[in-house]
Structures are given as structure tokens and as C-alpha cells.
Amino acid sequence: MRVSLPAWCTYLKVACFYFTTLTNRAKAIPGLNKNSLAMHGLVCALLFLPGSILAQPAIQWDKIVSSEDLQYYEFNTVKQTLDDGYIAGASLNDQDGHSIMVFKLSATGTKQWEKSFVAQYTEELAEIIPTPDGGYLLAGTSRSNAAGDKSENDRAINGGYYGDYWIIKIAADGSKLWDRTIGGTGSDMLREAKSTADGGFILVGLSDSGVGADKSESNLNGRVWLVKVNAEGIIEWDKTTGSQNPKEGEGDFTMDVTQDGGYVIASSYWRSIPGDTEHLTEVIKVATDGTTEWSKVLEYTLDQIPTAIRQTPEGDYVLTLRTYASRKSFILLKLDHTGNPIWYKTYRGRGFAITDAYALSLTSDNGYLIAGRSSANKGKEKSEDARNSEDYWIVKVDRDGIRHWDKTIGGTGKDALASMQQTRDGGYILGGVSLSPVGVDKSEPVDFYEGDIWLVKLAPEPARKRLSFTPGTIRFSAVAGSVGATQPATLIAGSGSPEPTLTKSLNSSWLTLPEPGLGALHFGVDATGLTPGSYTDTVTAAAAGYRSATLVVELTVTDANQLTTVRINAGGERSITSDGRVFTADQYYTGTDRVNAIASQNIKYTSEDVLYRSERSAASFGYNIPVVNGEYVVVLHFAEIWFGIPGGRHAGPGQRLFHVDIEASRKLTDYDIFTKAQGALTAVEEEFRVTVSDGQLNIDFSSGAANLPTVAAIEVIPRSEYTRRTVVISPVEDAYIQEYSYENFGTSPLLIVKDTEDNPNILGRRSYLKFPSMEASQVTSAKLRVYGYNAENTSGVKLYAYGVDQDNWSETQINGNTAPAFRYVQISGVSVNNEAKYYELDVTSFVQELVANDPFVSFGLSSWYIGSTVRNIRLDFHSRENPSGNAPQLVITTNAAARPSLQTTRIASEEITSEDRQAAKSAVYPNPVRKQFTLSLSPKHEGPVSMQMISQSGRSYPVKALGQSTASAQKHIDLSGLTLEKGIYLLKISSKFETEVLKVLIAE
Template identity: 30%
Template sequence: MHSHVPTQRFRYPENVYQSRADSRHFAGSFPTQFRRFLLISISLLLLCVASLVAQPAVEWDKIVGRGLYLATPTSDGGLIAGVSNESDYFIIKFNASGVKEWEKTYFGNKSDQLSAIIQTSDGGYLLGGNSNSNIGNDKSQDAYWDEGSDFWIVKVTANGTKQWDKTFGGTGNDVLTAMKQAPDGGFIIGGSSNSGISDVKSEGSKGEYNDYWVIKISSSGARQWDRTIGGTKSDDLYSIDLTNSGGYILGGTSYSNISGDKTVDSKGNSDYWIVQLSANGSKQWDRTIGGISYDNFLSVQRTTDGGFILGGFSQSPAGADKSENLIGVIDFWIVKVNSDGIKQWDRTLGGKEWELLRSVIQTSDGGFIIAGNSESFKSGSKTMSRKGKSDYWIVKIGSDGKKLWDQSFGAGAGSTSTMFGAFPAYDGGYWLCGNTDGYDAANDKADSGSGTWFVKLLAESNTRKLSFSPKSLEFTNTGNITTPPQIVNLTANTGTPMVSLKKSFSAWLNLPASSLGSLSFKVDPSGIFPGNFKAVVNATAPGYARALMTVNLRVNDVTTPPTLEPIGNKELLAGQTLSFTATATAALGQTKKFSLVNAPAGAAIDSVTGFFKWIVPQDAGVYPITIRVSSNTSPVLFDEETIAVKVNIPIDNTAIRINAGGSGYTTPDGRYFEADRYYGGIDRASFIKDVDILNTTDDEIYKSGRCSDNFNYAIPVRNGTMKVTLHFAEIFWGVYPNRDGKPGQRVFSVNAEGVNKLANYDIIARAGGPLRAVKESFEVQVIDGYLNLEFLSSRDKPRVSAIEVEFLSPLTEITLWPVADAYVRYGANAGTNYGKESLKVKASSSADLDRTSYIKFSLNDLVEIKTAKIRLFGSNSEGNVRVRIGVIGVDNDDWTEMGINGNNAPTGVTATLGSLEAVGNIKHFEVDITEFAKAQLEKDKILTLQLKDISTRNNIVWFRSREASRDAPKLILMANRAVSSAARMESEVAINEVSEPETQSSVIYPNPVRSRFTLQISNQHRENIALEIINEAGRAYPVKTADALHAGTKAEVNIAELALDKGMYLLKVQSSAKSEVLKLMVTE
């Protein structure tokens, strides 16, 4: 049994229910004279056999006002369309050119929702929908039930004058969705109902949900008979047409199994369900057609062979009656059946996203036009990429269901265009009708404004067209200077039609008189603020494909100076290099220039990129530097900032000693501890006199100490590896009266360079009592010229008596240049090598346009890496769109600069290391890749990076390659130089504590993994070990384990709950003593 839960799986866009229901009556609802007219047009089209597969061109498009959502063609070649206007029926009649002829509103005293329109044989119209209104205004009958809704139909004349109205309903909800004129001049109307028997409804509900409910009425609206048709679950009627035998074919969506009128079980969650009735309403047969998931019916139309074409949308894969697999999220699904409802063929159409079908019409050649909405880029059956978030999409298929062509029509980027139907036009072309929220003219939309959007297509065989040459014009205004008028030629490929020129909203563009030939266009930028403006000129002629021309106007800013982004003061050590990139925004039409004012010797800034570099002098002091950005065209327009560069002298001794909280002191063995300095936080010290400190001959340094709630030190040192020794003694607890000297009275932690070195440290417990000296030593690496120590309270105030810093080995900044770099292309360009060009990156909907770059570095001369970052120089070369470029580590170095192309580019395990955002301005970019560089150094000492657009913005981002004389890609490393064995042994002897032997990193096995693995934890870790898995996008997943983790042990790790996709991940192992990152490959 299948539950009735359609709204849980089909996430319809706004108004999709109305659009879905309302487009049932578009096909096959024309009066007899219009059918004859259409057949004449069809016979003419058959003469142009060679052009039948040509795609129709756009004749014109128009925004026609408020958001209509249903329509039907009229016998005069026009269209009548409608909407529920604030709970009323509202209709508009358009002529064949899309010009409004008249509009009318019909309403009761409550809510009235229009859902169907058909033209009647007398040239008038029948409107149908749902109402809960009582007698009043245009409604002549009370509602059957105040809390439900009824069918309400209104008959009007050819000019919209009301003739009569009728209400039909029961004691529940009755929702009209379809109408058709019967052969006897009456009407068959239908929809869905859950009402019981009433004076109008002759049969009760077949189940607890909706049934099909159809009513046959006379030409004056008198009820003749009704039928309730359904199973025990929900059955929703959406479409009605006539059969060759004079009966009726009903089509809808069913969730029912065998029950009531349903003779076949459901094939999936929901199916197409068609039912044939005789002329007097007797059921003749029913057919259930579906896949194994959700299939929602939309339309049934009788075909020229006496069979029927069924249309809707589907979420089903191949299976049951569905012969083709699902392409995207939701696809069009078309089914052709014979006159007995037996399936002949089916066709699935769609891209990788959502496609919602709106109408199906048969064409003169026996094929079909399928129309609806598409959210897909170029993919699957879709040969054109989307232009907005959602576009109109039409597909032509042959009589055998094979696709012949498809076309997409959309407004500007980010717009939503939703079609409610495609209809045959008087000339053999098509009307495309729907709504768009895109206001500006863009892509296929040449008219300004949002609302209902009509697109008129020519017949497929019509090759007449207009053309502009050139197709675009560029005008620029700078101050009092404006581009003079420009000449354009408008031509027709045949004949001399009467043309009409129209422009999108643009008061600054002056249109010439409409004509073929040479036309002069000029602009008037008076009173316009600086900016970029665009107008679309639309040339149309009856029976010709339109011509579009874009006119761009740029009004440059000549009064606003550039804006320099704040830089801020800098502080560094003598002899170090200060470098940064100044950034600024320039007003429209200006180019910016960077410069220095009163710059110190050796300081320089790139005038274009803003890259500043200065090797600071050996003298301490504060150096003011002014960075200026000015307009190249008007140097008097500038912005500047004066920064203060503070230069400190690094302590060049092999050791730095500080008497914390005290004054300078020399120990008996000659070591000098300078007076307390370099501290921060709460300034508080403590002292004691006339006591002896045990375990030391240096009593004086332990009698004073820095002691406050939280404090820190920032000690200037050379970059490198330091040995830090902290001196402690407890001089308060256990010394003064009523101050217990037991352990636990003073507990604190010490961090060095952000890494915990002493956790929950207890001086009394460690020294064996108060007034006893104790020392703790550890190594730490400094990369920014300052040793940072933090003392953090747990119980009472942290305390330190003295600090010793001994220099062990230096850190050296190393710059590596690539050994190879190149970009590759795909599609038709996949076999071409671009190894000697600048690096380029692009992602779009077309493989032919996409580009990806690769960079390779050799790490052969390195022993150890502390930090690593990639530095690139480039920009988005196609505009000011922000393009996010992923820097991706590739675990495959098997490529060469002159051999790589799109077909053989390295594949394998990849991991996103970071990203950068490229906009229009040229600049330097830096991304940290430390962990990946360390892993590659341990593996094969070759490092490959991939640069890839991870935002799909359809813009080219370029970077200078290694062939450039400057600003080539660089790998900037901080590396630890090796220390001699004698020096290392000497430093180890000085450490009081016995260190554990150095071990290897933690190990994962097996690797790759599925749902669980074993982790051998390195004994370099200490307390508080935690695990975290990080995916390529940087998302972190905390990992829980059954037991607490301990250094040197094995842990069983279960990741099944995380439901990770297969691919490369990083496992971060973090403890109080160490942080490491391991590669983790997850397989299915």
C-alpha cells in the first residue's frame, strides 16, 4: 500500500499547483472554425519539408502586466489569459500582436479562484474555478458548504459580457481543474472532490481522499449527469479531452491500488491514471501508467491517430512503465498510448536539476511541442544553459517520441521565469506564456518590467529575419566629453517589411525613426550619476525574426578620489622584511596608481599592484611611511594613510634571562637575569624576604615573581627553535600563617606559541613543598620574531619566578619557484597543451570553455617544513564578479609542463587546502598549505597543486606563470636548519626531565577505510586527545570514541554515523602537547 504524501516528495515552487492544474485545458479546446483555420496553416507548413526540423526564431516578446497564470488561444489568432485577482476571476483578451483588447473581472462575496478558460463555439468563453462565495455580485447561487469550495463556472460573450453562471458542489472540497466543450454544444467539466452525495453530486466518495468528479452540462449550464470515479486513496483529475467515439478521456494522478474504479495496483508512489467514459458517462476502461516512484500527471490530448499523448513530470528511475532513467531531480515524462490506452512509447526529458512540464501540443507533422520550466544548466536532454535561475524550456519531439530540438528562453541572471503554457499561433508559430521577476532587458527578454511575459515564435519553416550591424554600440561620457552619434544598419534578408523600433527603459538613449537602412543613435547623459547603463533596442516586423542590439553607456566618475583600504601600523625586528599588498577601490572610469610619500630608503611599492616591500634598517625606532593611491587621470584625486613601522632590536644573545617581578640580578655562576620586562596583562608581582629557598644557590630570583590572575610575555627573539626554562617556587602557600601548604592550592597552565606546555601545573606538588625551587624546560618554535608565553589560572593566581630562553637553531624563509606549471582545457580543446602561457581558471556550463591550472614544486633540498604558503599574482580578467578559486592538493605528480592537457591531466586523491577570491583588481594572493606540504615532503618531495573555480561564475581568472619575469607563483616556506649533534646533545643534557623517546606520527589502518578503522596514537601526545575529520570543503566532523584516548595506545574508531561520501578527508589528532593531520581515504 502507498501512502498519500505527494507534498512530502514534490517540493513545488510557488503557484505550481495552480499552474499544474490550470494548464490542462490548453490543447484541444479550440472552436471548430479555429480548428479549420489551423488545418489550413498545417497544410501550408507541410510544403516546407526541408525546414521542418529548423528551430523557430523569436518574432517578439512583451511584458503584458500583472502575473497571469493560465491562457488559451482564440479563433482570431489572439489569446485570452486569466488570474485570480485578490480572490476574483480576472481575464484579459489579447490580439495576435500581444496587445490588450479588453479586461474583465467577475466575483462573488468571498474567495473565487480561477483555474480554467476555454473558448466556446459561439465565440465566447467559459471560465471555471473554485468558489466559496454565496449569492452576490456576479454569483447567482449560494455555496453548498461554507467551509468547502465548489465548482463555479461563468459563461461570457466574445467581449466578456456575463451571460450566466452555475455553482456545483457537495459537502466537502470540490476543486475544478478541467473543462471541454462537448460535441452537442454542452460542456464536460471536472476536477477533484472529497464530497459526499448532495443534490448535485449523485455518488459518494470512493475513499477518504479525493476522487475524479466530472459533470456534463448543457450549453446553458443545466446539469445533465455527473460521475464520481476513484479508488480508496487520493485520485486528482487534471485534464479532459474528447475521444473519437464521442466520449471523454480523463487524466490525473492516482495514489490508489485496486479499489473502486481502479483495476490495477499503483506502480509506484503516484502514477498517471487515465479513464475513458462513453458519451453518457459510463466508464469503459482505465489504465494505470507509472514508474516506481513519484509521477505527477498534467495533460492528456487526443492525437491525430485516435490515441492520446500524456504529459507530466516524474521522479522515477527506469522501471515499470518508464523505459528511461531519471536525468535530474524532476523530469518531463511523455507517454504515447493508442485509442485503447495501451502504451506505445514513453520519453524522459530533462537536465540535471528541476524540469516541470506545463503543456503538450501536437504539431502539424505529427510531432509534439513539450513546454515547461527548467532550472538546469546544459545537461541531459538540454542543449542550452539556463539564463536565470529558471527559464522557459520547449522541446520538439517526433511522432515516435525522438527528440528533434530544444530551446531555452530566459531573462537576466538570477531571474525566475516560469511558463504556464505553449500554444499554437495563427501563423504556425507558437505563443510561450508565463511570468518573470526579471525587470531589466537581458538575454531573451528585450522588454523592461516584470510580470506576465509573452514570447512569440515564428513557424519553424519561416527563415525571414531582421539584422543589426553592428549588434552593439559603446558610448562613454567623461566630464563634458561624450561619444558622438554612431551609425547602425538595419536590414531584412528578404523583402522590405515595415519595421518598428522599441527600446528597454533608458531615458538617455534617443531612438531614430523606425525604418530599414542606416540609423543614427545618440545618447544624452545629462543628469545621470556615474555608472554603467545598458539598453536593448528591439527591431520587429510582422512575420520576421526580430533583431536585438545592445547599447552600453558608461558615465565615468571625475570627482571621486580612490579609496585606500586601511593598512594599520606594523611592528617587526631589525633586518626583517616588511611586505604587504595595499588595496584600493577606484571610482568608475579611473585607474589607480600607488606611490609612497617621504618613504625611507629602500622602501618600494608597485604602482599597479600595490605590493610593498622594505628591508627594515638595523636601527631601532618608529618610522612613518605614507602610502598614497591616486587617480592616474587626475592626480589631485587621492587617498593616503601614514603608518608607523616600529623596529625592535632582536636580542642577539644565545640566551635571554628575565627575573620575573624583580630587578636585575647576576647569579653566582655569572648568569645575568635582567629586570622584569616584555610582560602584559595585569601588572602584579609578589616578594618575600629573609627566607631560604631550597634546591638552589640562586635564592634571589625565587624570592620575587610575577603573579596575577592572567598574564603573558612577548619576548623579541630571532625566528627559530628555542629552549625555554621556567623557574618556580611557592612563597605564599605553606609559608604564611593559616595558609595550608598542601598540593592543589595554586594550579595553572602555561602555553607557548599557542600550544599548551604545562597543564594544571602545581608548584608545591612538583617541587615537593613550599620554598623549594623547581625548573621546567621545553622547546618551542618561533616564526614571527616574538616568543609568546601565556600563564592561565585554574586555582589561585599563576606565578613564575624567572624565565630563561636559549636559542637552539634558526628558522629560514625559503622561496621556491615552480618546476612546471600549465593550464588545461576540456571538450573540443582537451588535446591542446598550454604549458607556456599564463595560468587560467574558469568554470562554466560548457566543457569547451572550462580551464584548470596545475603547478608543481620540488622539495628535494628540504629536510623539514614548519610553514608553507603558495603566493599567486592575478585577477578576474572578465569583470568585477567574485570568483572563488580552490587551491587543491593533488596526490599525483606524473605530468610535465609541455605534455599536460585536458585528456591526461593528473587525477587521483585530491584535497581542498584553501581558497581565494579573485575580483577585477590585480593583486597578490596567499593560501596556507602547510599540512599538505609536510605530507608531500614525507612522501616523494614533489608537490602538485590544482587551481580550480569552485563557484562556477563563468569568468576567466588568470595568474602569472613561471615564465613571467616577476610575480611568478612561489612557494614560501619557513624551514628549520639542522643543528650539529654536539649542540643538540648539549641542549639535551640541560633538560632536567627525562624526555620520552621521539616516535613516529599516529597511524591509521586499514587506509582506505569504510565505516571503521584503528588509530595507533603517537606517544608524542599528552592529555585531552580529540579527533576531528575535515572534508575537502573545510567542514569539520567531531569524532566520538567509546573510550578516552591515550598516547601510545590503539583506538577503534567508528565513523558510520557520519555518513561520509567517498573521497579524501583529513583526520586531525589534537592533544595538549601536539596537533597532527593524517590523510584518510573513505571508500564505499
């Protein structure tokens, strides 16, 4: 009988052959030490073993967990408990429905107790959370009324679909303490639950419910429903967010609690395309109070489903995905702090065998462990053959996604992993369902033919004696002849506490090394004697017995006479904005050293919330910023984050009044952030032109009539480079329409909005507005302002702004039967009462998305939304024809130079003009396009360039140029490999500092 040896035996066989040869030769050498020879042989054998084999953690034990009742399990989760044991949970499926099963095990996997929790029909477990009192919170979904262990009825109204969040608090011995039913009047399915820093819990799932019962918001904005409860399960708040169409199904929804106390959610998102449906992943960042901070549909995740998401120590995100159809690879995606991709990695074995990732863990050495199932044999990233059918497969990678080791664990049957957690001893607990008998890695038989829960405990990884830097590169900028501010990098040891040394590869005089050690190290630069240009050196950290680490240090030196930009995040850390501006950590400040910060709140009218969540605030302080003499524009950023925080101090006009002097000239007197911004937690900027003649810009903040001065961020920009302007754009068309009517109201002095869903005898009205557009890549904020009021009573009625994709309507022809459709989800909303004034709606996202190379941007106004309790109330707004002069406005803040074709008005306390420095646009020729075309690239693009064609349905097709991928002047594009129907497409061109969109007509 021929026996196949494990992979490591092959390497050992080679080593043994080498050792035997050495031994035979040694017989002729008198006096050779046999012990030394034996040790030599052992070392040789170890050297021949591959790194992935040596690094694999060993199996400490494995256990089958089953109930006395032979039933079918849907295994959900396993967690380590406070007593170093484990708790496992599953949904039990039998002829009477589903119930929840919980098993408590000792530190060695011996079952200590089991409990079931049942009601009437279907109960499904999603998560188990160990609590500080030694008990546990069980979180799942119930479709039952009060019965058995369930104390409350389903929240569904008569005839509605059942399904609510169901949470159960149990003691350390498994006895039930209390349970809570949380739901709306429709079907709600809990998918994830986590503990929060305040001792409570966050519950997240999908909801089809409107407003009612425990749900305070409709599902107009999406179906993702977040519920925050305290330690006793009492609701503190709930929020609805996400897409209207998240896919339903197992393993399509994941969530993590973030470092700022908020939450990140990844869900499967589907949308219709002509003749088909495509599945993508949507990532949503939510603040501590449930407010959505940002969301991204990951266009490159076609037919891929999220299974786990975690925030990294650096504030980025890692996400595992499984493919919807092919299912042949583990997929690991890394995103930055705003959801933009950093890298995308796949891990697989040989062939097209099933390989799905279901679990993800951050490891103590800043790497990641991916776990799932695979039936693939050895090959690619997989170092071992399948045991027989499907096995547990785990892959350890570093922070850059580079594989360190992998391990296949299984019996001779089918084994499917579903849950994994790193344990306190540095090992791992794995859980899933097994159909395998005793054999290979499995020491116990199954009790039930449908499979039992199989837990596997792995020992800690063998100690990895290596050093690593985080980040791997730091970048400095300094003026020739000056000393730059220090920047940190953290040196980490994989194990132990070595004493490292630091050396420079080029021994550059400009790079200053800190005292060596582990932890945060601050590196400095000195540009004295350097000519303008770029410099690079590499720092190596080494320690006896450890693998060394390298840190790349880059320095850009500018001319001493060249004016440079300085940006400072006051009271905060280094931050990079979504448009690429780099704000350094707080520096150059003088006076009282006092800062204030909030962990997480949504800041209105900005996408750069992090800049405004910290501030320098004291009775008297200033900034002395070294600059080259010349003319500058100083931009001061403010937001009121002390008064007006939900649940905190009341905010109102006059509570904070302070003065600002720049270069000994008073610029602001008794400045009131709340009044200027029209509210708390709202971003506002002030701009000033100044001249510096002594090499230092002085900004002084002093107390005024009330409280303390404050500032959130500072920008100092050379006058010649400053192009940011605030402009007010007037509409070129506006009109309201009446439902089911052919009458045109384009010359009316009013824009009327009225929602009449509950009264079919009264025809509803909605309004349309069209504005000339600006380039999307240059818009930093956009606000739609309409002047009007509630014309019927004093109540507040929510007015919503919607995007309108078609701009070919005319105010003299539009009517209720020809009006273009609104987008399904509104952009933003504002409450309108009986006070006649301008009401503002933030439309930044829509303007940035659509107006590139489009001469117009259109909006719709409506008061309709699902679940609204306010109906049949008329809102009147002034149109552009109204003699009052209070016409609608689109207020845009832009970095683009002025375009003379636009009739715009600057609104600011100080006029700042600018030369037209806008570079030429890219161009496509010929256009219409057949199979090939040439792209003449704008000089605005620098570095690597990526391109994609986007159809009118929104489908994206990656496009590659022939030759280099960098920003060369001309690129030749071949579309013959793409299946594109005739019609208009958008060519999206993205580079480091610029995003551009061109219209392309495909002729065939």
C-alpha cells in the first residue's frame, strides 16, 4: 500500500539524505564529535522546512459539541469567556421550527452545560456577547409572539410580516435574566451585535418596517437598522441608513465598532441592470449617535459578498469577501479611513475548488487571520492538500496582505468553518460544522448524520522574532535652510523586548534619528545646506536574534524664496482630507496649552468631520508660523463643539464671543461661531488676505465678551495659489408641477410642494430647479437655498431635495405627465415651519457626482417620504420669477478659478480674486468612438492614472491604456475586449490629485 506523506515529510526526506551523506563522509574523519554531527543534522532538517510549515500553530485540542436531541444545527459563533472557557451558539432546526442553543465549555473544550431558548415558531441566533458580570447577551431574530422564553409579542401590526430583534440576557450558569423584543411594524432581521464602550450594545440588521412601534425612522433612506441599547436592553436611540436593496441571505452583512465609538457596516447591495441584476458591496461609516458619516458602493466588488469587516489600529478597514458564483478564493480588501481602496488580495489553492472566507481577526502583531472553508489542493497560496472534501482553512497575512502561513484542518468528510476568534493566550478558537468521522485532524466522531459543531483550539503561533515599523514610510517637507517638525513611526517587536539599534543606509546628514527603542519614535529633518529637491534615506532597526525592519524617509526641500502652504489641525493629529490636503498635527502654537475634542459627531456642511472634532481653546493663545515673506490667504476653520452637543450644554447666540488678530491687525471682533454657522456642530470658514514681512505669521486669539476663543484648523496658502471661492448661482429654470395634470406653472412666482398621499382627491405638487454647473472635481461644498415657509400652519414639515438626472426639461413645458423622475433616495432634508426665510439643504454629494462636463444640474423638491405622519400641508417657496428677489440659490464653495461664462456672486466678508489657473481639460478623439480612440490627457493629472467607462445604468468597465499607466500626454485606448452597447458613456479618469469625467459616444 502506498502512503502519501505530508508536505513537511518531503522536505525532511531531503534533509535526511543530506545528513546521511554527511555521516558517511564523516567516518573517514577521526575525532569528529558525534553529538555535534547529530545537532548539525537536526539543524539541516529544520533549515529545509518551509517557513509556512514552521510558522503554523499546532492543534491543542478538538471537540465535537452536540445536544442529546439529535437535530440539525446552523452553527453561528464561538467566543472565549471570562473564565478562559468558551461559549458556542447555534440555531436548532427541527420539525417544530427553530430555537436557540447555547453550549458552555471549559478551557479544554469539555461541555459544562447547554441551554435552549424557544418561543412559538422561528428563533435564530446571530451573536453571543460575553458581559463583564460573567453572563452573556444572546442576540438574534424571533418571528414569534410571547411564548416559552419570549416575554413580549411581535411588534407586527395585524396582517404584517413577523420578525423582530430578540435579545436575551443570561447569567454565567445559562439561566435567563431578561429578554427584550425590539422591532417595527414589519419584518426586522438582526444580523450583528457588539458591545459598546459604555457597557451597552449596538444591534444592527435589516428592516422592512416603516415608522412605528420601536422604529422612529422610515426605510426611505435604506433598510439597515441600528438600535443602541443600554446594559439592561433599554433602547437609547435607533437610526435607519444604507441601501434600499441590501441582499438578503446568509453571510451578507457584517459590522464592527470603530475606534471613535462609531460603527462601520458592510452589506451586500444589489441593483438592476438591463436584463440582469448585479451584486456589489456597500460600506457605511456611522457616528456614535447613529448618524451616517459616509457610505461607499464598492464598484469593483461585482458579485462579491462581505463576510467580515474590522478596523485596523491605523484607522483603516480590512474586509473579507466571498464570491457570489465562482467561490474559488479568499478575498481580503483593505480600505482607507474614508472607504477608498488601498489594496485587494486573493488567496487560493489549485484549480477551481470551493474556497470561501467567513471570518476575520486582527492579530496581536498587526496582521490579519482569515478563516473559512476550502476543498482546494496544494498550490498558489495553499501549502497543503485537502484532507478529503471541504476543510477548515486559515491564512495568516501581515498588514500589507502578504501571506505568512496557512493551515488546513479537517477530517475525511466535509467540515465547514463559520467562526473564529483570537484567544487571550495568542492562540485561536475555530468553530464550524463537521460531517467527518474520526481521522486526520479529527479525534471525535459525529453524533448526528447532519453534522455536529466542531471546535478546534490552536496554540499560539511560534514566537516570531522580527521587528516592524508602522507606518513603513514617513514624508517630510521643509524650506531650504530650515529645520522641519518631527514625525513619529512606531517600532514593534513580534515577541519579547529587544534593545534595537537604528542606522541610516546613506548616513544622510539631514535625517535626525531618535534614541532607539520600541514604541513611538520621533524622526526629524534639517534642511540646512540642502538645495531644493527630493531626498530619500532608509532607516534600519536591528536587534540580536531578530529580523530587522526598514523605514523609508522622504524629504522634499523647497526654495527658501518659494512661498509654501501650511495646514494645521488645531488640537488634533495629522489628517488628510478627501481632496488630498494634508493637515499636520497641531504645531507652532503659543500661550495657554489647552485643547478640546469630541469623539464622534456629524459636522454639517463638510466631509472633513475629523478636522472640526478637535480644537485649540483657551483664554489666550496664538500661532507663530514660520513662512517665507510674501502675500498669503489665511483660512480659519471653526465649529461649535462645546455647546450644542446632543445631551450636553445648550447652544445659542452669544455664548462664545472672541477676537482674532492676524499680523497685529484685528480681523474678527466678538466673533460668534454659532451665529455665523447658524447652529452648533456646523463647519464655517473665514478667509483673510495678509502680507508677511518678518518671516513669521502671527495669529492671536483672545477672549471677548463671552467664554473662550477657539479654532479647529488653519490654512496658510500663498496668494498666487489660492483659488477657493464661494459663489451663488441662480437657477436658469424653475417650476412646480401638479400630479396627473398637463398644466404648466413655469411662470408662477411660487414653487409649491405638497404631499397628498393620504387624500387622492387633492393633487400633490413638487418642484424642479435647474442650475448651470461647475466642475465636480473642484467643488468642496454645495448648498441649495430656497426662500419660503409653511403656508398652512405652524408645524415643521420636512422638505427633501432629490437628484434629477435628466436636464432636458424646460420650465415653460414641464408638467405633471412629462416631468423627469426623481432619484429614489433623497439627498438631504430640512424642516420648514411658518417662518419665511431661506432654508438650506446640503447637496454636495450630488453636485460632486454628476456635474463634471455637464452644463446643468437639476434638483427636485418634495415633502413625501415613507411613513410620514404629516400630510396635505402646502409649502410655498419663491421662484426666480418672484418680484421679492428671494430666488433659489445654489451656493458652491469651489477650488476652481472663476469661469466668466457663469453669472455668479461671491458671498464673503472680503473679496478675493484669482487668476484663471485652470489647466486644459483632457480630450477624446475621435468621438464618436468605435473600437479604439486616443486620449489627450490634461496636465492636471500626475502619477498613476486609472480609467473606467460607466454606462447610463451605472455599470463600470475598467479601461487600460496601451503602454504605461502613468500620466503621459497621450494614451491609446482599445475597447475591443469590452462588450459595450451603443450609446453615451462616461469616461472617468482618476489620478493622485485629479478626477475628471468625459462623455464618450460609442458608435458600434
